[in-house]
Amino acid sequence: MAQVPQHKVVLDESEMPTRWYNILADLPTPPPPPLHPGTGQPIGPADLTPIFPMDLILQEVSTERYIDIPEEVQDVYRLWRPSPLFRAHRLERALGTTARIYYKYEGVSPAGSHKPNTAVPQAYYNAKAGIKKLTTETGAGQWGTSLAFACAQFGLECEVWQVRASYDGKPYRKMMIETFGGTIHPSPSDLTEAGRAVLAEHPDSPGSLGVAISEAVEAAAGDPNANYALGSVLNHVLLHQTIIGEEALLQLAKIDESVDLIVGCTGGGSNFGGLTFPFIRETLAAGGAGPVIRAVEPASCPTLTQGVYAYDFGDVAGLTPMMKMHTLGHDFIPDPIHAGGLRYHGMSPLISHLVEEGLMEAVAKGQQDCFAAGVLFARSEGIIPAPEATHALAATVDAANAATEAGESPVILTALSGHGHVDMAAYDAYLTGSLTDHTWEDSELQESVAQALSRLPQVLV
Numbered sequence: 001m002a003q004v005p006q007h008k009v010v011l012d013e014s015e016m017p018t019r020w021y022n023i024l025a026d027l028p029t030p031p032p033p034p035l036h037p038g039t040g041q042p043i044g045p046a047d048l049t050p051i052f053p054m055d056l057i058l059q060e061v062s063t064e065r066y067i068d069i070p071e072e073v074q075d076v077y078r079l080w081r082p083s084p085l086f087r088a089h090r091l092e093r094a095l096g097t098t099a100r101i102y103y104k105y106e107g108v109s110p111a112g113s114h115k116p117n118t119a120v121p122q123a124y125y126n127a128k129a130g131i132k133k134l135t136t137e138t139g140a141g142q143w144g145t146s147l148a149f150a151c152a153q154f155g156l157e158c159e160v161w162q163v164r165a166s167y168d169g170k171p172y173r174k175m176m177i178e179t180f181g182g183t184i185h186p187s188p189s190d191l192t193e194a195g196r197a198v199l200a201e202h203p204d205s206p207g208s209l210g211v212a213i214s215e216a217v218e219a220a221a222g223d224p225n226a227n228y229a230l231g232s233v234l235n236h237v238l239l240h241q242t243i244i245g246e247e248a249l250l251q252l253a254k255i256d257e258s259v260d261l262i263v264g265c266t267g268g269g270s271n272f273g274g275l276t277f278p279f280i281r282e283t284l285a286a287g288g289a290g291p292v293i294r295a296v297e298p299a300s301c302p303t304l305t306q307g308v309y310a311y312d313f314g315d316v317a318g319l320t321p322m323m324k325m326h327t328l329g330h331d332f333i334p335d336p337i338h339a340g341g342l343r344y345h346g347m348s349p350l351i352s353h354l355v356e357e358g359l360m361e362a363v364a365k366g367q368q369d370c371f372a373a374g375v376l377f378a379r380s381e382g383i384i385p386a387p388e389a390t391h392a393l394a395a396t397v398d399a400a401n402a403a404t405e406a407g408e409s410p411v412i413l414t415a416l417s418g419h420g421h422v423d424m425a426a427y428d429a430y431l432t433g434s435l436t437d438h439t440w441e442d443s444e445l446q447e448s449v450a451q452a453l454s455r456l457p458q459v460l461v
């Protein structure tokens with residue numbers, strides 16, 4: 001009799017990791033420090049207190065290897081964590097591949113993505129510090145939904161600026177944010193100086209994460225009872241996401257499997273860093289032997305593969321500290337591609353640094369390939385992936401096909417960062433053939449990146 005295949009590896013709630021992993025403790029060289037936007041000098045904790053609570057500022061600069069997850073945060077995590085690890089038997093069969101493919105699925109969370117992993121602790125530490133309201137930006141709406149849910153857990157108000165293109169194209173996220181008790185504005189808005197400045201020049205601006213961040217930061221900085229929360233990019237965000245990789249390590253150990261390749265999508269780098277950092281810890285401890293780690297970004301916003309590694313602002317208005325990162329220029333406005341969560345001009349300084357150190361590699365994929373992989377995955381595994389996550393799947397399919405051709409049978413682990421139930425308009429565009437691909441061969445894209453890069457801040461470091 002054929003053996004019954006095991007599809008998922010689950011952990012009990014009691015097996016959920018109780019510490020986050022801080023990769024800053026183990027890096028061979030530290031990443032360059034963030035710089036003050038006005039003085040150009042390295043920033044200190046005091047520079048961040050107008051918008052962040054001290055607990056998060058200390059996590060941002062901590063070099064402790066492990067940080068305990070507060071009980072109150074663990075309690076909320078257990079609503080959906082530990083998340084399942086699946087073996088993609090049916091996708092493997094559909095591909096006819098010799099590779100073994102696993103995916104760690106974060107779509108089981110309240111928002112349908114990995115983002116509540118950091119929204120919950122951020123809301124918790126702000127509430128603990130006596131803050132009454134959090135402001136934020138959101139691209140596809142995933143982060144706004146996550147933060148609205150998290151604020152509801154700790155009695156905080158939540159005010160969200162959503163990138164105009166997504167606000168118009170994805171109305172269900174707005175309804176979810178409001179259902180969780182948040183308020184929401186399209187960005188650019190006329191509620192802030194930063195928004196009004198963009199509208200004065202481009203009344204029809206589709207917005208960008210960079211603009212929306214400026215608006216949310218400005219609103220928080222001007223209100224002593226409000227703080228700002230960022231859903232990706234920063235060290236403390238990636239720290240909170242490491243629960244994904246810690247769980248995956250436990251799950252793989254349960255089935256005695258070790259991984260050769262890890263593939264994930266990168267917008268600001270948080271789900272990818274969260275999955276991979278604990279694996280990189282093991283690699284560093286083993287003297288460098290470990291899986292290949294591959295970031296996948298959209299060809300229309302190719303931060304890691306075509307950007308420069310330089311100091312830049314996190315937002316359009318230049319209100320945030322300057323961070324050394326792979327960037328396309330802080331005022332680069334990417335095409336309104338369907339994977340809204342990947343439309344950011346910059347990349348996490350930690351991920352950027354790890355790419356520079358050769359501990360990770362990056363590829364870019366066009367959205368046609370991505371949705372083709374997403375549809376194949378939906379039809380074989382039964383989960384409709386978030387458009388962002390289809391980037392990881394497209395690169396996973398490429399790697400599996402290459403392995404089959406080479407007659408190899410590697411173990412591939414991919415990050416399924418969320419489901420696409422609120423992104424069905426994007427699938428509709430793909431299925432009806434109205435999706436356009438913008439790749440680096442597109443001279444308009446190269447020109448607008450060159451323009452934005454010519455306006456990088458001048459930094460003497």
Ligand SMILES: *Cc1c(COP(=O)(O)O)cnc(C)c1O
Binds near residue numbers: 112272386388419
């Ligand atoms: C926001 C989002 C991303 C991109 O953000 P990262 O910080 O790079 O993880 C990827 N997938 C989903 C489902 C998202 O919501």
